[in-house]
Amino acid sequence: HASSASIVHVVGISLKWSREEQLISKPIPILSWAAIVFVKTHKSSPERLLATIGLIICAAADIAIAYEFLAGLGIFLVGHIFYVAAFRKAPWHPWRSIPVIAFVATMNGLLQPEIENDAVMNVALDA
Numbered sequence: 001h002a003s004s005a006s007i008v009h010v011v012g013i014s015l016k017w018s019r020e021e022q023l024i025s026k027p028i029p030i031l032s033w034a035a036i037v038f039v040k041t042h043k044s045s046p047e048r049l050l051a052t053i054g055l056i057i058c059a060a061a062d063i064a065i066a067y068e069f070l071a072g073l074g075i076f077l078v079g080h081i082f083y084v085a086a087f088r089k090a091p092w093h094p095w096r097s098i099p100v101i102a103f104v105a106t107m108n109g110l111l112q113p114e115i116e117n118d119a120v121m122n123v124a125l126d127a
Helices: 002-014 019-025 028-040 046-067 069-087 094-115 119-126
Strands: none
Touching: 019 046, 028 046, 046 069
16 A cells, blocks of 8 residues: 555654665655556556556656756656646646646745755756
């Protein structure tokens, strides 16, 4: 079960597992979800395959981000493109993006003062 796998990872962090042990346990919850989606959804559904691929890619991103932050972000982007393709049912309308853009801009404005000395986060926010 995916939530049990998440608990194992959090417990591992609290027990101060080595970096390697944490890197092994971190993608397990997402891979568990990938297995659940693949096994429990309608077999002929194209969304099933797209969502499963997206989850697997994001599990790889969990590992990559520990080694190279921006590479991990790029891999997460690819995984989320698969999610969008899997869950997109209605035609896209640009005006629907306005609340998301407003939220991101607001959060950036609120968080920027807190992380302005963090070079990695500045690059991520500016990207």
